[in-house]
Amino acid sequence: MDLSYIINQLGEDREQYFNAIAPPIMQSSNFAFKSVGEMRELLQDEYKGFLYTRGNNPTIEILRKKLAALDGAEDALIFGSGAAAIFATVLSQVKQGDHIVSVRDPYNWAGQLFTQILPRFGVETTFVDGTDTANFRNAIKPNTRVIYLESPNSFTFELQDIAAVAALAKEKEIVSIIDNSYCTPIFQRPHDLGIDLCLQSATKFISGHSDTMAGVLTGRQEVIRKIFASELLNIGSGIAPFNAWLLLRGLRTLEIRLERSACSTEKICAWLKEQPGIEKIFFPMDAGFPQYELAKKQMSGAAGLLTIQLKASRREQVEAFCNGLQRFLMAVSWGGHESLAFPACASLAESEFDPTLEKHRMVRLYIGLEDPDTLIADLEQALQLIR
Numbered sequence: 001m002d003l004s005y006i007i008n009q010l011g012e013d014r015e016q017y018f019n020a021i022a023p024p025i026m027q028s029s030n031f032a033f034k035s036v037g038e039m040r041e042l043l044q045d046e047y048k049g050f051l052y053t054r055g056n057n058p059t060i061e062i063l064r065k066k067l068a069a070l071d072g073a074e075d076a077l078i079f080g081s082g083a084a085a086i087f088a089t090v091l092s093q094v095k096q097g098d099h100i101v102s103v104r105d106p107y108n109w110a111g112q113l114f115t116q117i118l119p120r121f122g123v124e125t126t127f128v129d130g131t132d133t134a135n136f137r138n139a140i141k142p143n144t145r146v147i148y149l150e151s152p153n154s155f156t157f158e159l160q161d162i163a164a165v166a167a168l169a170k171e172k173e174i175v176s177i178i179d180n181s182y183c184t185p186i187f188q189r190p191h192d193l194g195i196d197l198c199l200q201s202a203t204k205f206i207s208g209h210s211d212t213m214a215g216v217l218t219g220r221q222e223v224i225r226k227i228f229a230s231e232l233l234n235i236g237s238g239i240a241p242f243n244a245w246l247l248l249r250g251l252r253t254l255e256i257r258l259e260r261s262a263c264s265t266e267k268i269c270a271w272l273k274e275q276p277g278i279e280k281i282f283f284p285m286d287a288g289f290p291q292y293e294l295a296k297k298q299m300s301g302a303a304g305l306l307t308i309q310l311k312a313s314r315r316e317q318v319e320a321f322c323n324g325l326q327r328f329l330m331a332v333s334w335g336g337h338e339s340l341a342f343p344a345c346a347s348l349a350e351s352e353f354d355p356t357l358e359k360h361r362m363v364r365l366y367i368g369l370e371d372p373d374t375l376i377a378d379l380e381q382a383l384q385l386i387r
Helices: 003-008 036-044 058-071 082-093 108-121 133-139 162-171 221-235 241-252 254-272 292-298 315-324 372-383
Strands: 075-079 099-103 124-128 144-150 175-179 197-201 215-219 278-282 305-310 340-343 362-366
Touching (some): 003 058, 003 241, 003 254, 058 075, 058 215, 058 241, 075 221, 082 108, 082 197, 082 215, 082 221, 099 108, 108 124, 108 144, 124 133, 133 162, 144 162, 162 175, 215 221, 254 278, 254 305, 254 372, 315 340, 315 362, 315 372
Parallel strands (some): 099 124, 144 175
Antiparallel strands (some): 197 215, 278 305, 305 362, 340 362
């Protein structure tokens, strides 16, 4: 199934809605039935059709079909945020007394789940350096039920050897889960590499417009169906029809937006490497990246997100650079049309800044859809403010 067909045609039965090119927003919380028998059938198994939008909805169903196909998976679920998708997915795979092996320093809300919430219910997590597959093997216990990956992560972009970890998980009969938000299925296909469950934040590249939030889970239909009937319905963390429609709109331009961002990022990255105010650059598709060969092996590209480490000895210098940017908005997240800057020191109290710690001098940049030369000029003038 080719990408163009998935994005533009799959799931869009236009004859059912007056041959409209854009699918309608089925802004209904409830659906009616012609008979008691018809109603009874869906009350017994809500997965089969449209009963209540907390579960299924026609607009959301179109999006589910497209996102499952993009991942090369049998089925998909859409949640109200990436954090909600992570919460429901991990929760669905563990019970009291179980153990999880997670990559070190995962996305903040995944980390909160592993360290603050699950321990209250007797679920333990071991964090490992995911750049070495042996670390996962060494951390596995008899009660390990989940291996959790995030490749690349979203700040310094460490990778895991996805195929190797997936093979290890299958060998030990452990469920493998990955957060694929950085790459999207356009640049990385974890299911093809053996991963069981694949997550991504649709708030970012899938939406592409910074105007809606969502999370995606894809996998085998049997597993997705169980999560739908339990965690998704019970937590009530599904997505609204209008938000699903916004994501369908974003999907139309996903490929070309990523291509534009990737091309601009390559040009800007090359320029940044020549600047005296930059100490180090973190970008998986840069030849100087420590895991560049692995990135080329399991990723077909990368778009937008890179991190720079400034040559700065004081917090004020890092802040002067960031405050001086005129074309980059200072914000969290990524994936929209606008370029963004996120300094690591924003997460610290002023007294906590330590220039000897590399991360404290890092600024994550997201390269949006603006002209790259305009963004370079903005970076150049901001770098001059580091004194």
